[in-house]
Amino acid sequence: MPEPQLSFANDYSCGATPEILERLARTNDVQYPGYGSDDVCASAKERIRRACGAPGADVWFLVGGTQTNQTVIDAITPQYAGVVAAASGHVNVHEAGAIEATGHKVLTLPHHDGRIDAAELDSYCATFYADANYEHMVFPGSVYVSQATEYGTLYTRAELEAIADVAHRHGMPLFVDGARLGYALTAQGNDLTLEDLARIADVFTIGGTKVGALFGEAVVFTNHGGYSRTPKHFLTLVKRHGALLAKGWLLGVQFDTLFDDGLYLRIAAHANRAADRIRAALTERGYELTFDAPTNQVFVTLDDATRARLESQVAMGYMEPTADGRTVMRFCTSWSTTDEQVERLIALL
């Protein structure tokens, strides 16, 4: 079965940005020590610390997103506790129970276009501790948010600070899943820098898989005290989750390249601009954008006929049904999206 020629199905449908492939080729014969103990990883970590303005941060490289969420959440959430997340959060919906597999409940808050609200988080915790039977319940033990969210929307700096404040007041570290962080950092209207994030979050990830790498997620423990510190023997915890890559330098090479001279942000900005063009074209043609989302994911609510017509010519991502019988579909852009592809898509619309 031949794939449709044109695809905006997701942001992980091509290999890596050419700079990464070239460097992998160039270093292919070099002998590195295993498991990330090599110089390239050290360099990549240092570049990330500098980009974060966080010289004390501790950086680790894992392979995939679900794996990373599972490993980090299991490490930072007490045994008697769960992780608080938006009902729409990746950890709640699309990780096949990977969080529960480590014994932790996902405690859900309502989402607002993918975002949780600091006041609702506060109220959740207040209600919890006011319950006479709270010791018989799952404690809120850590907070998970995604930036950009699963619906492509963003937290402002103020919103994220408010969430971190509430989290810390209730004894919880804040974990920001940055599987699509690049797209957030370079979106129109975004006011949250990487330095802000490293100051606000206790731990966050910088996604490579969906932002130009073959694979790889950088985990940054910001280590600014309080809830922000590397879990003890984290390497062993990573290994225990089957998440420690033997040829660890492959991750180092990729992140060292992405964080050399701003490549990571350039790639993301490129994809965002393509998405902006698609959004403009959709709006112009009267399509309904499902979310007001400025990043590389374009969500559109389609009736069955339009969906069928489009799907015959372009691969899209399926999201969810709506209450009124339509479907939320997604166009995704990435490092590999070309102007020509965008123009073909727009012509189809």
Added chain:
Amino acid sequence: MPEPQLSFANDYSCGATPEILERLARTNDVQYPGYGSDDVCASAKERIRRACGAPGADVWFLVGGTQTNQTVIDAITPQYAGVVAAASGHVNVHEAGAIEATGHKVLTLPHHDGRIDAAELDSYCATFYADANYEHMVFPGSVYVSQATEYGTLYTRAELEAIADVAHRHGMPLFVDGARLGYALTAQGNDLTLEDLARIADVFTIGGTKVGALFGEAVVFTNHGGYSRTPKHFLTLVKRHGALLAKGWLLGVQFDTLFDDGLYLRIAAHANRAADRIRAALTERGYELTFDAPTNQVFVTLDDATRARLESQVAMGYMEPTADGRTVMRFCTSWSTTDEQVERLIALL
């Protein structure tokens, strides 16, 4: 700290065999569907089935060895049971508790240069079921062996058949960890073919990480009935372990290349020949080979002075102390080992 120029520390210290890198470059811009649902994975699976002479086999691709062992063992071992393995088995010693993290005990048998013995397995099970209190104990629920073993040794076809027979008689599937399967299949004196393995084992892996790939382990459920069948919803189980690669075709590309025109075996044979030369040189010079192992790992028992002298010039792998105060060290060869490297090593000895 500069790495020693010469390294035989392990078989995962260089990138991939050039054929793989070239193909990754060639396919870098192709848009593939995610999670292994692409045509390249389909082709790679078909090539593996053919190489196994097992048209009904079910093939999956995961990223790393510990991850694969964890996912497979958790899937095939009943909840009330553990996995039987050699005390020296990777799952018992070097996986940071990844098996126990899924709730399963590793039940150990004594090892004989890394191998378990069918009669001892039988006796273990017989004793278990003869115990009046066996329902209060962890059932032997699956059997794990490695080919080649962690000590580079091999099971003969007859030995593996005997183990499979015993396993099946006691209601257990046999899982063969082939992280270094290529080296086993091409070793001098080996009598076990890939087709034999697919006939005997219920599930086995074909290691890529240590045999020419950047990363990747192929899991083969041989599906010849009885204990040999794919666990239900295995894709979801893989995802639940955080082991499902988004850009799954990267694994397909690697295995499709490795199983094109016998490359996998050629790479392994090359490394074995280099190891044979090292073994011959060691023997000639009076070194003590720790195990009579014909594959790409050369184990040598060294006193402290010799170890220190060698380590100053060549990177070796550390294995374990001996009772008499010496150390078992390892020289590993791989696809990237050159004649020149072997000669330099021999000159050092």
Added chain:
Amino acid sequence: MPEPQLSFANDYSCGATPEILERLARTNDVQYPGYGSDDVCASAKERIRRACGAPGADVWFLVGGTQTNQTVIDAITPQYAGVVAAASGHVNVHEAGAIEATGHKVLTLPHHDGRIDAAELDSYCATFYADANYEHMVFPGSVYVSQATEYGTLYTRAELEAIADVAHRHGMPLFVDGARLGYALTAQGNDLTLEDLARIADVFTIGGTKVGALFGEAVVFTNHGGYSRTPKHFLTLVKRHGALLAKGWLLGVQFDTLFDDGLYLRIAAHANRAADRIRAALTERGYELTFDAPTNQVFVTLDDATRARLESQVAMGYMEPTADGRTVMRFCTSWSTTDEQVERLIALL
């Protein structure tokens, strides 16, 4: 701090119905084999099978409710799946994450006064399997309902049959938590008999702790085929959860007594009648009953002043806050509730 003299706080605040205590005293010196392998357990199981009209049922005795839910759900729910329950279900709210501790997500449906709706369950499953990405999500793998529910309400026979039908159509066993089953079976308006339950459910429990025993929950695997069968090596699974009582006959003695000559139902009916009187008095005096619940739990929505006044004279159970700033409180009756206590309470109202 002296306890309030009058307490309707819960249905587990006194010891056991006198018949049980007497029999424990009578058998105290008898030597029984351990772990439930004794004759008294055998007799109790047979009595329960007869009361259920289910000669093929398989009966087990565990100690506590959370323990039982954890052990049963873990045994009947596939590894790739979660258990579907009302958002208000005990397993979702008040078990401190015991279900997630076994690796299973609790998948919640909205509750209707504590009940789930068969059509909503069907819709949930249909939506799940219609999702293009369902293999990346937690499968609905078993269904958990409580009879009586956590809010004291009941399923009718038709409702439960409908739920069982939906569950089976989507490949799930139906588990009915009967921690307060006696109160359900003897409530006014109930139309579901124990025989019905044994015919409809795949596995259910008969609660002792809250219905006259010191402790103990009987688990009944109804074994009528399909999803209804005892999990393999269930004794070992029980032990693995730390749930196997050494002096197992203590459970046998209690259930053998409760199921001798209808004692279990008589105790429950007694408590229901006391609750009916309280409900009548509350209604008469203009209190707002929170739920239309006919069993031994009486829920009443109180403003702060009334709550404070009552709590100074009688112990009640705290349930949850309401949206309008009041509190749902609970009066519970049990085998030990006396007419005199009920009259004192009514005088206070």
Added chain:
Amino acid sequence: MPEPQLSFANDYSCGATPEILERLARTNDVQYPGYGSDDVCASAKERIRRACGAPGADVWFLVGGTQTNQTVIDAITPQYAGVVAAASGHVNVHEAGAIEATGHKVLTLPHHDGRIDAAELDSYCATFYADANYEHMVFPGSVYVSQATEYGTLYTRAELEAIADVAHRHGMPLFVDGARLGYALTAQGNDLTLEDLARIADVFTIGGTKVGALFGEAVVFTNHGGYSRTPKHFLTLVKRHGALLAKGWLLGVQFDTLFDDGLYLRIAAHANRAADRIRAALTERGYELTFDAPTNQVFVTLDDATRARLESQVAMGYMEPTADGRTVMRFCTSWSTTDEQVERLIALL
């Protein structure tokens, strides 16, 4: 099937010491708050603290032994670590994988008649941390010993102090399983008092099930600093393991009675004296005592003929086969063992 009239099969084959039964009858109608928050539990805890000479100790009551070991070990052992135990330890052999079910490996040391050796523990840890790859292995994270051991033998005070010292030096709390603690404290030749134990161990249990109670294990966190402190939110951890008894005062009543006026030790001493008589009789008649064990378990190595002859007349406990084809069997005494039973047994020998 009638049970054999005479049974020395185990120490949990009768109910409770009469004082407990009487008090349960006396308090049966009292209304207590749930989950151990009652005055009787408070009194029992205070009695235990006084008996331990440990006013700062924190005492909890759980139901069963495996449950207690599972809950405590999971609470005190880091996620990256396992629990070190004798190969013969209950947690390694007879708990159906309850420890591994919580994700922790049991790391075994050789046993010496059931005991581990401090020097071997030290050597194990030293070897572990000397291994270049130790971060890929399961850390030794806590130490489990039994007093009395599973073979009825005892640690001396000096031996236990040495083990605690080694444990602490390697960063591990010491957990002493006292399922049969009473028998240890009152054995001939024992030099370890309850006060010693509370000073040496970080956490230990006082077994009720096998020493006069219907059921129940007291957990004592000795809280003398360092590794000795109650795990945070331990009540929630207990609940999460399904181990929190609703009618918690039933445990309080039992331990408050056992620790009133030395009853616990009197019961144990009674059973030990009966066992001493059996041991003397066995020795006199030329039987081979398997272990030099001074507590209530008498181990004897029997050939098949003798075993068959005895088993036809008295119930014994099965332990394990010996290398030479015989069987280790066990006679157990308890609070309920009478002089008449001992005499009948001796007559049979």
